[in-house]
Amino acid sequence: MKTLLDFSFKSGTGHPSDDEYKIGITQVTDELFLGGEEDVSEVFPQVQVWVDLRSEGAWNRIVEIPSHITYIRIPINDGDAARADQVFSKAKDIIELSIKAGEKVVLSCQAGISRSVVVAWWILAKQLCDAEKAWGILKLKRPAIEPDEAFFTFISQNILSIQGHKTTIST
Structure with missing residues (x-):
């Protein structure tokens, strides 16, 4: 494992796998995959970079990371609106640089339904120049x-304004 960046502010011991949050891996684009901690290892053979947005703490699943994976840890708690801009911007920039360098990336949080989705939505909306279309694709695929x-302010300021498209998200 190559740890490129680790923005952790404390460490935990982790926990073994359970299937409570196992949803599966979603391929968002040819280069970007989305998943939760229970699924992330399934896509390791296909990717070179793992951007991990899981919270800090002992409740995180222990994941064995292969040596070919560049692991980037940027922890954020779900609902931490105060850190959303900093963390999501950093994650988006790293993913875009990795993809530009020809690498495939898996983006994860605990379950792959909130924090990682915000970043994936932002990237896809920028690629498509359409926030509403990007949301529809993500919702269809996952x-x-x-x-x-708590992230809705961030979403409205950074994602929904892409190409002037205004939309609401229905979950």
């Missing part, structure tokens, strides 16, 4: 998505 309401 029906369980449901960004935390």
Whole structure:
């Protein structure tokens, strides 16, 4: 494992796998995959970079990371609106740079339905120049998505304004 960046502010011991949040891996684009901590290892053979947005704490699943994976840890608690701009911007920039360098990326949080979805939506909306179309694609590919309401200000300021498209999100 190559740890490129680790923005952790404390460490935990982790926990073994359980299937409570196992939804599966979603391929958002040819280069970007989305998943939760229970699924992320399934896509390791296909990707070179893992951007991990899981919360800090001992409740995180222990994931064995292969040596070819560049692991980037940017922890944020679900609903942490105060850190959303900093963390989501950093994650988006890293993912876009990785994709531009020809790497495939898996983006995850605990279940792959809130924090990671916000970043994936932002990236896809920028690529399509259409926030509403990007949301529709994500919802079709991963029906369980449901960004935390605390992120709605961030979403409205950074995603819904792309190409002037205004939309509401229905979960």
